[in-house]
Amino acid sequence: MKFENVYFLGIGGIGMSALARYFLHEGRRVAGYDRTPSSLTEALEAEGASVHYEDDVRRIPAPFLDPATTIVVYTPAVPHDLGEFVYFREQGFTIEKRSQMLGHLAEGKYVMAVAGTHGKTTTTTLVAWLNRALTGGGSAFLGGLSKNFGGNLVLGDGPRLAVEADEFDRSFLRLYPDVAVVTSADADHLDIYGTHEAVKEAFSQFVRQIRPGGSLVIKQGVEITLDNPRVTIYRYAYDTPCDFYARNIRLAEGGHYRFELVTPSGVIGDLTLGIPGWVNIENAVAAVASVWCAARAEGSELAEEPLREALASFTGVKRRFDFYLNTPGQVYMDDYAHHPRELAATLTSVRRMFPGRRITALFQPHLYTRTRDLYREFAEALSLADEVVLLPIYPAREEPIEGVGSEMIAGLVRVPCRIVPREQLADTVAAMPTDVVISFGAGNIDACCAAIAERLRAKCRS
Template sequence: MLNDNIQRCKMKLYFIGIGGIGMSALVRYFLSKGDQVAGYDLTPSPLIDALVQEGASVHFEDDPQSIPTAFRSPDVLVVYTPAVPQDHKELRFFREQGNRVIKRAELLGELTRRERGLCVAGTHGKTTTSTLLAHLLRQSHVDCHAFLGGISNNYKTNFLLSEHSDYAVIEADEFDRSFHHLSPFIAIITSADPDHLDIYHTAVAYRESFEHFSSLISPEGALVMKKGIPMTPRLQPGTRLYTYALEDKEADFRATDIHVAEGKLFFTWHYPALEGRPAGQLRVELGVPLLVNVENAVAAMAVAFLVGATEEELQAGVASFRGVHRRFDRVIDTPQCVLIDDYAHHPHELAPSIRSVKELYPGRHILGVFQPHLYSRTQDFYREFAEALDTLDEVILLDIYPARERPIPGVTSELIAGEMHRAKVQVLSKADLLPFLKEQSKLPEVILMVGAGDIDRLVPQVAEWIRTRL
């Protein structure tokens, strides 16, 4: 059994796609247990550099001969990400040799059966919500492990290990139905707006995958779901259901009296009566003062409260939260110029990100630099992307980041540009972005760089250019 393998000391694991944000959290878990870890990835990155420093062996050529000798034996457990093509040479080598070869989600699922998994799912909001939940528990007497889909700014990592807690905060990825391998104790569903239609094909099938996910929650546990999501949970007998929302008295957990002033954001968090504890409310300051994060905070606080965090611990944890790398990161924030790096890659993520920028910096000229992610997603949502981007003053569209996909004829960033009628828009290659900015006579007042591909590699270059002009 895989579960027996996980508990055995000094395992050898080989990760194909080792530098992925979800894969690297698992790598760090096994390194922390003293196991031997090696792997392949397509390109180097700072995250891979960190894994190497922590003890992993990594190479970047898809060649079985590049696999370290110690990891070429049949007893090595091989883990791969769904983004890896099935004709990958190393993947084929291990399968033909007879190694146990499993997806990342299967391995994560086994861990949720050993721990009490607090799993956060949703089209958007899951990374911020899971990272905040992990921070709330780490700052409380409850504590937790955490396998996150982003780098926590509080801890500078996507993996947290507890010495005594059996709670594990896990970001539950719906791509390729990965979250169906999990066995949550408590789950959050932040949203179910259709995405990954290359996998699910229809909005109905996409939402049904979330309904199936809800059926996997423990009968002793609970589902905390955003009120108004168009899906019907399929809970097991005994599993509790709680809803959350903003300014909705019918929601079990909610935020009211939201107030933004002088760069700070406050709200009142309301909670229901629970197991002998009366209903109540708590006034909190949100450490990352963005309106888009208030709903995420309500959900994270709800789960932390359900597993025993106190009001005082929640209040301190929310105030000390510093967000997630690439989730609305203010890289530069001066009166002359602001540079924000954000991961939004779905129209329903992009629109609130842009609204937050406009609310934080009213009256300033905002330049958006957007890199669409996936040909299929661009084909499905190019009109919705255009509608969101058109609320900016100026937009630069970079070429589509393909990730796992091959080009689709006629699907380019020009599709989005053709639907925009208000903002000044142009399409540039990544190589042309910095030269274009350097030609400008003055610094843009606000630059929002957004996308889930490799646009983040350009952020340090743009930041360096800005600093030379300040």
């Protein structure tokens, strides 16, 4: 790339910060704007990036004001009337979406892309971890903070590149993978797509972009148009017989599972996944299928013992089945789930892990449009808990919509349910009779986790 400087609009996003870290590693000068400080922006500043939090052209560092030496990367969540965005556009800077830049960086790599309306972050991260274990190398751009790698960027030798392929704003259509995983194609981001059919068509287009001779690994039951004759299609499932699936699944201590994995080339036995939850067994099946395809493309087979060790040592992603407290008398965990299918899958997993125990779900809806479109499904999923506490909607990039609020969900939940302000959440939970507590949401509910955990620990000590 000819540019010495890379400026990011929305530098604090999980995907944007991974790109920023990549360019810092490459020796480029990096700066950017975001609305609020976060642990991600603090880490970037510690690594050498210049970050500010006011939309003010005067805050842009001088070296980044020359269009001949600076490229601008933006996230679709940034409004086009943002002052700095307008300035860069009017001054003739080269401006690219995050997905465009990611597409450039994927050129010349063996791309292993994981797409889906849910499940993709854990699956992508496990693909990256398996690549490292099985090849000693591999790189990755992740949509979450990997506990094994200590971040959202993985840099390693070899051609394999694991990428989380984000369907928001059709960003994943900038990728041309060698192996693609599709975990789901549910109705989501309808503010962008309009209809569920349009969502499914975007996933169909993504599959069409798999390179000739490549492979598609798609969850059993996901129905999209598959009309790319140049690729091999494999189906995967949790325990339904198909090309890749788990069998002889046994629940072990702490919610972990032992299982066997059926593949087209045989059965791999005596596997244990290092993170709990049945839904993560399904994610693991998809990840192993992906690296199985990569190995076959290289003319080799999976090495079973390194695979066993890698699955057992996988520690997951921050805010995915993230335990803060796990005792016989009190459990508290946090999860990023923000779609009804994700909520239902996680609650079902927790119910299996802790049979007979009382589950309290804390949920912060994310986006007015998603709540408007899916409030019935949210209520149905949350009714799998024994009690529910809702927070007001986290707006993210959206303005309020008249008549849309958490009350729409609360009115249909079939178990005891209340709505409280976020600042009262820890006190509310502390005053409730609790057993197994799980918080959900893609907004800022995670800022409450430490306080909730401390209050629950205090209850255990009293």
